[in-house]
Amino acid sequence: MRGQGNAEAPSEAKSRPAAATLPSDGTKLPSDGTTQLAAATSSASTALPGGTAAVRELLLALSAGFTLPSPLPDNLEGRSDLPGIIDSAIDAQLLMPDGSVVGTVRHALLTSTPVPTIHALQRELVDKLAAEGRPLGELARDLARGGLQDSRVAAELEEAADNVLETEPAMAAALYAESVLAGAKEMPKAACRAQAAAGIGDLDSAGRLIDRLLALPEPPDVRRGVDVAASVWAQRGMMSRSADTYSWLGPGKTAASAPLAAIAMIGSGDTAGAEAMVADGGSRRSPTHLAVALSLASDGLRQTLGQKPHLGLPSLIRASDMMNAAGTAIPLPEAPAVLAALCALHSGETAVAASVLKAAVAAGQGGDSMRPRLYLLQAWCAMQQDNTDDARLAINEANKANHWALAPREEFLLAALELGLARRGGEVHELVLAWDRAREAMMHVSVDLFSLLPWGEVLVAAARLRESHRVSHYLHGAWDLLERLGNPPLWSVPLHWAAVQAALLSESPTDLAPHAAALVRASEHSHYAGVLAAGGKAWVSVLAGRFAAADVETAARGLAAVGMPWEGARLAGHAAARADERRDMVKLLACARDIHPQGGHAPAEAHEESPASTAPAPEPNGLSAREIEVARLMLEGKTYREIGEAIYISPRTAEHHVARMRRRLGAENRSELLVRLRIALGEGHPPGE
Structure with missing residues (x-):
């Protein structure tokens, strides 16, 4: 912007020298950009008191982070000719009317000026803002990314990260990283940084940070660190390790995390440990939405183990509601919505489970890291309700929920889903392929209370494929877990x-x-x-x-x-x-x-089940709708029994349909019938025939 009292008439503007050669449209400077900058300031100096040095000082200060009208460096702030310097910079097209330096000019200045000089200017800027009590705001991020190390910049970035940690973990992760660039020590905020990493699904980074933190003799923010570690272990499909982490912390230190510890311990089959944790944290429960949600989740889960398990579902649903209302994403061994949905599914209340999950997805319960799990359980509900299309859509949403690979726990759930869908679809080839994926996935996880539904699906599919021996070890673990829980x-x-x-x-x-x-x-x-x-x-x-x-x-x-x-x-x-x-x-x-x-396949019409009944009117290819259905299954290589199971007819009826097609198409034997069926159905001759 121009200085006050320095407005110029249009005629005066026209009489000024031509603009300097630096472009003002954002195009890049050529390799000799610094030379062009010197030439540009030299050209402008003929109309300036103080010459090129004054313009350069102003442009460099603004490039370093100062703003117009203030604050400015001491060597500029007191100059009486400052308005004229600003005017000259604007007329030379080095400075925009809004007080920002032209991009190419800024780049040339910052790359040609020694870094210590730039950092000295930036520290002077931080001094001035601190003296005025003004926050750095977005400037702190620019200073950190520019390499300035200053404890005040680092502290402001950490504070900003803390403020968004539970609502925007991706932003928090970026701010914590920038605070380290500004000189912050890593370990004091390691638990927070790990929480942010876990919140966006980066389990490896979170785990490495937690390993370093918990190895210290006296880890800072240890309870948060344990919460993150427990959440990471759970997502890796090792709930017992989550419980062990809370046991390592001890009942006397869990405080507000006691409900989370209880959930992890019940999930791994340790009811005594869960009761000890809840007893320790019960007297310090906060009335916030988040605290109430976690308390209800723990209480409801414990109710499902008792003599009146039906009382647990309402508590878990209310826990999910409160978690949605809280709008925070904290480290969780299991989300309240998942616990409520699992309880509903285990009770035969599939529609209730679907409703709870839908609300949780809409509210973003658990943040980005929990979204794939919520979607996969939605797919499970759709599969149970025999809605394959909705199940596939939910699976697609889970796969694109964030850019990180699915955690092992979710990979296993997805594999069990694919098994269930293939088994219900009746395609043996698809079932075999899904089984191969499931065998791989189940090697990466262990059994816990919250994974019994997928393990049940794996058990049935294994029996279908005569592979039960491959899951017997896991199922022994499941029965043992249930026995420990009573x-x-x-x-x-x-x-x-x-x-x-x-x-x-x-x-x-x-x-x-x-x-x-x-x-x-x-x-x-x-x-x-x-x-x-x-x-x-x-x-x-x-x-x-x-x-x-x-x-x-x-x-x-x-x-x-x-x-x-x-x-x-x-x-x-x-x-x-x-x-x-x-x-x-x-x-x-x-x-x-x-x-x-x-x-x-639509179930058979009643009159078609009687071989002696009048056959339906044939289609243009000479076959009835039912015969076409049988023909397609026959071409897939299915036996009479498999055809009958697929479309709800007896093997004898399937055989009669095939015999009728042979007579109608004039086929002498089965091979000839297959050829004629391919022609009749418009599939032509297969290769080699």
């Missing part, structure tokens, strides 16, 4: 159900019996367990060929009501394929259709 029904029932399914697939009555009995015992206190027990009993009767259609239908609809429509439809479809009476077959097929309307 075999709480809420947490153990879904795993018992998975074990029943695995035993049915393995055709192993010996393995099935204890888990079926456990479901029956749990049904005395759990409606969900009762539904699963009835479902398991119905499966056994269907596979034995001795079942009542009404009992199977009741069991199938019960499974659908507790968030398992795919499982219910599967049960009804299998029973229909084995029914002796046409009336029962039709009834069970209608049940499967009713509870699984959006499956990969």
